[in-house]
Amino acid sequence: MAERQKLKAASEITTVESLQFDFGTIEVATNKFSDDNKIGEGGFGKVYKGVLPEGKEIAVKRFSMKSLQGLEEFKNEVVLIAKLQHKNLVRLLGCGIQGEEKLLVYEFMPNKSLDNFIFDSKRRSQLDWNTYYNIISGIARGLLYLHEDSRLKIIHRDLKPSNVLLDHDMVAKISDFGMARIFSENQNIANTKRVVGTYGYMAPEYAMEGAFSVKSDVFSFGVILLEIISGKRSSGFYLTEHSQTLLAYAWRLWCEDNVLEFVDNFMIESCSTSEIVKCIHIGLLCVEENPQDRPTMSTVVVMLGSESVALPEPKHPAFSVVKFMPMDEISVNDLSFSTIVPQ
The missing domain is CATH 3.30.200.20 (Phosphorylase Kinase; domain 1)
Structure with a gap:
């Protein structure tokens, strides 16, 4: 040995x-x-x-x-x-x-990272809905490759907009694999005592219990999807006038059948209403509290690429009720931090 x-x-x-x-x-x-x-x-x-x-x-x-x-x-x-x-x-x-x-x-990625567009009101409007949809689909396909299609089974563990880079043609490319973990062929879940990642994108089972799987990345993808559509940061949404969290806000509007209020104003003008509602639906499925209820990335790719696939009703998302201490007591804030994690 x-x-x-x-x-x-x-x-x-x-x-x-x-x-x-x-x-x-x-x-x-x-x-x-x-x-x-x-x-x-x-x-x-x-x-x-x-x-x-x-x-x-x-x-x-x-x-x-x-x-x-x-x-x-x-x-x-x-x-x-x-x-x-x-x-x-x-x-x-x-x-x-x-x-x-x-x-x-x-x-070199000339268009830098996704957060430079979705959280900047001027730059955000430079892209139309079709470009954002292609970015969403690209992130999904990149994750699917990591989870199922590469020779290795890889959990990224720190997926967020600043780790999604954009090339000359605005093609999304996932970056920053310093936190990534390789799973064996038959392994589905792992635990760590040292949680690494970025607040606002970490799945609840990972943030609270150190348990991570492909479904942890699915959760992060769902958060990014909802951020792209709303133009609002999940980590900066804490206790606003709208709701306690971005996910809770999306869920409340979904339950009130008023989900288009979640969409950034400029985006409404350049998108298909049915397509954007479908994306919010997929986002809510990805951020469900129970990881077993979340879809796999292969299912997400199918849902994004088909108009005829019936989507299940989303269940209560994680963090709809805040289970964490206030943001000013959390030292990591919106910075990622690393630790040596034995394989």
Whole structure:
């Protein structure tokens, strides 16, 4: 057993080394990580735009020295993404390691991340409903690949709008696999004592009990879907005049048969009413409290792609009644944070 683990570790190191960029090349490409090249920032560190000597544009994720992500979790992300190939997943080009420095090099996404559009009133209206629908479908197909169609069974665990990147054609690509866990072929659920992720997108069974499965990602997808349609942040909705949570607000309007009030005003003008109601319906199915009641991503993809599939009635969503302490007592707020999770 010990020998097999050594061989596995050796093969992973080889894989990481085969993907390594020269650190100096990345420094030159990003103009020594200048602020002018910075295109994003999060709990992990910063992201910079770079241009390689041959002219190829790249995005470089530079981990903060204070980041809780250790070398093993970093290698986990590198090895994991290197094995994944799908239209709706961001493509990893390589990595850089020098002393305490850890870098990931991705294909460059000129339209940045989804949150830059859906939570910005000016940029939000630049896209029509058809584009948003394609983004929703793209996220669903990317998750389906992770859960069922890749050689591995992968739970993302930190799906949120800032981790959905958009390419030249506004095609959605899921990114950031630092929290991801690989499941064995017959494994359906796992538990952890150290919950990682982002408040507002974590399924209740994961946030409260540390239990996660493909249905945890389904819940996160449902939250994103409802955020896209409403233009409101789930994590910033706490105790507004509308309701206690975004999910509770959507549920109340659904029960009152007034669900179009949930839709952002500009979107109503560019969409098919029946299509947007169907998306809210799917969103509510995905955020149901009991994970067993939530659909799989394969079912979600079918529901999104068909006008004739009958959808079951949604049940009471999670977090309709707040079970958490007030937001000002929660230190993670809207930042993701990492921890080393043994496989």
